[in-house]
Amino acid sequence: MNEMPVKDVTALTANDFGSDQEVRWCPGCGDYAILKAMKTVLADIGRSPDDIVFVAGIGCAARFPYYLSTYGFHTIHGRAAAVATGVKLANPELDVWVVGGDGDFMSIGGNHTLHALRRNVDINLLLFNNAIYGLTKGQYSPTSPVGTRSPSTPGGSVEAPVNAVRFALGAGARFVARAADTLQTHLPGVLKRAHANKGASFVEILQNCLVYNDGAFGAINDRSQSHEATVRLEHGQPMVFGKEEDKGLVFNNETGAFEVVTLADLKSEDTIAIHDETNFVRAQALAELEQPGFPVPLGVIYAEAATEFVEARGFSGTKSKWGREELKSLI
Amino acid sequence: MSDTAIAPDAAGAAKASPLVVRFAGDSGDGIQLAGYEFAKSTADAKSDFMTFPDFPAEIRAPVGTLFGVSAFQIQFGADEVLTPGDRADVLVAFNPAALVTNLQNLKSGGVLIVDESSFDARGLKKAKLETNPLEDGTLEGYQVITVDVVKRTLEALDHLGLGRKPATRAKNLWVLGLVYWMFGRPLDTTLDWLTSKFKQSPEVAEANITALKAGHAYGETLEISAFPNLSTPRVAKHRKGKSRIISGAQAMALGLAAVAALGKRDIVYCSYPITPASTLLHALARFDGGVRTFQAEDEIAAISAALGASFAGSLGVTASSGPGLSLKTEAMGLGIAVELPLLVIDVQRGGPSTGMPTKPEQSDLTMAIHGRHGEAPLPVLAPATPDDCFWIIIEAARIAIETMSPVIILTDAYLANAASDWELPDVDSVPDIDWPAVTSNGEDFQPFTRDPDTLARPWVAPGTPQHAHRIGGIEKAQGSGHISYDPANHQEMTSLRAEKVSKVADRLPPIELEDGPEDGDILVIGWGSTHGSIAQAAKELNAEEKRVAHVHLRHLWPLPRGLDELIKRFPKVVTAELNTGQLCSILRSEYLAPVTCISQVSGQPFHVSDLKAEITKRLEATVT
Structure with a gap:
């Protein structure tokens, strides 16, 4: 190998993580915002692009790796999590991110999402959920709400949608978070937490599709209204929301569900719930909060330290400790 | 019914020709174990041999049923033994069902050992028999030894106070003891194995050892000179050096270990359990290094993870059987498009669909060569013998890495399970x-530039400084690897991918006849596991x-x-295949040659006698 100049990774900026490829998403696509946040996060993390891998499936979101200066593998529909597992088995030292849409993660590749999560493979799974099939021109997806009119459901979809956070918790994920594309002060923090977690990190990013499903998430990713429609979770902090932080969530022990209260009307016997991201039961209750009626929880919903898969299997490095002598004794 | 005396061996002791022994019984009777122990003892006796386990798909079929019969066959001799043999010289039948389904596999005049303990009304009914074959003349023309094995095993173990059920379980060892006596074999190897296998439960070891010895002792009460032919030593003088018993699956596992050892790099083996490929996963999972095994959630995840491992710089390997290979084809297409090395092992079985999962067939050849979307050629290899499974894996790994391409290895249920002596x-x-x-030094690195000789692209794994690049299934521009929908580029890339695979043939040794005259009257072309049967048939016909x-x-x-020219030199060319003529049709379309099949x-390997008859017929026909 020829001598290669070593870059000072600490001096890398967000721009250093962009590739020379022309970005081909539709103008106004939420994916641009996620890409921007990701570049910032990668620069902050401070690892060389040469030690980072982005693996993607198929769909609009899955073009993501082409637009970064890291190693990238644009694979086949739904299988990115399985490919990423193989990458980690071969070289556990790499930082591996998996990018996919609701088709990739929740439909054709639902099985791989389930197993990557329960195995706790050290990969970061980013679900770009736009609740529609964009690249195939607008069919309803498994996360589309009932009644979604699309080319394949002209009379409106009748299928109950999958709740991605509920799915991830049910699959045994040890790190489950949610963010939204446009919330650029919030999204990078969630991505950094996902990266810091050793194990499978699942992040649902609510992403607007301007062409086929504009406004699907309503006020959630509308920056001017988002504070009313979402609750930003902080471990150890009370779950308050609203522009004036005038509302909050109370946990009803009898029903096992959260209730919305205005702080002014808070009864003396009630207290605003404190977010405990290690509490699985509360995480399940948070997963149920949907618009309208409830603020959608954003941030780290659940995080629990657990043994990572490849390490538990006892694999490390890339070289073999085996040579001819071991082979001879085996034979 | 009393234990019968036996007639003198008709064959006599003059010539120590190869012998075929077949064990058949319920899948819960320990048939495979008895067979394997007999094979080990055959290796100790320094004979050349080959074995073939023939078992049902059911794990524990109801006792005594026809579909629950499991069999194990071995042929051994002083000369080179290429097959497990057509029909048996000695058949051991543990129950009526085993007798009924296996009697056709016994030579006329052959020795038949029958456990008569279950030849009662119930046992006969389960085997769908109206009359008792031990009494109705069915067994005329065979040398029959009937023993109530259960009764004798229970008597032998009586002093241990085990109870009927656990004691009955040792009946396979009682029979093995008797068979050892007939073949003049010492008990040592099996005794040692039992002692070490049941170290934790000495009472089980003792029961089995007692049964083995009792069966052996029972033999001595029979006419001692009855089977001189069976006990004549058949020492294979062509065998030199150290050897061991190896099945195709074991050889393949060792081949994968060898790839790791020779490449000084762990390989990643990903698979989803499927019969008959799972034995490979089991063998690899026991190694404590070299091969990183991953039991994936499905066939697609298995090949996807293997390809991910190859992307990350390891060699990814996946294995399956026909139905699984179907599921893997999309990912194989990706492997071809991104040009990464990958080994895909297909342990073929009877199809389509679930078909006959434990029985061999060679019916995935067309799928392996052509069965993908798009123009997607890749190298396809097939080992010929159990020990070749070791070498072909190493060769396939070299080809995959040298060519930067997925490679398919076609083996089958017979090769995976058949065992022979391996030097x-x-x-x-x-x-x-x-x-x-x-x-490259990383400046302006282009992941799709090509080696002028092999046309392979460079393999640069993540973690390599200054080389970060992106690959994917979308068509890439030759050189840069950037996304390209340019018509001329797709034309060029399609040709390059095909030429790259075609060039593998340039690096192979020239094709050579395995047997027979260069100007012979007929050329028989085989591939894969049929090697032994065809080679034996050709040898005998040439004799x-x-x-x-x-x-x-x-x-x-x-x-x-050179295959084209070779085929065209012969007036008659025939393939012999365990399918309906897949290689035949490929040869016809590639070479415009009038090949027949x-x-x-x-679901069974070729019998040598059938092949000989069929080849002879083709030779004699005016038109093939």
């Missing part, structure tokens, strides 16, 4: 497997001065250089 390879004489060095040439293909795609899809 240990000289590991030091096998060259290293070189992982390609990164030759009868029939002028039969045999060529056996280990490389199915690209086809070896000897086809069999019974």
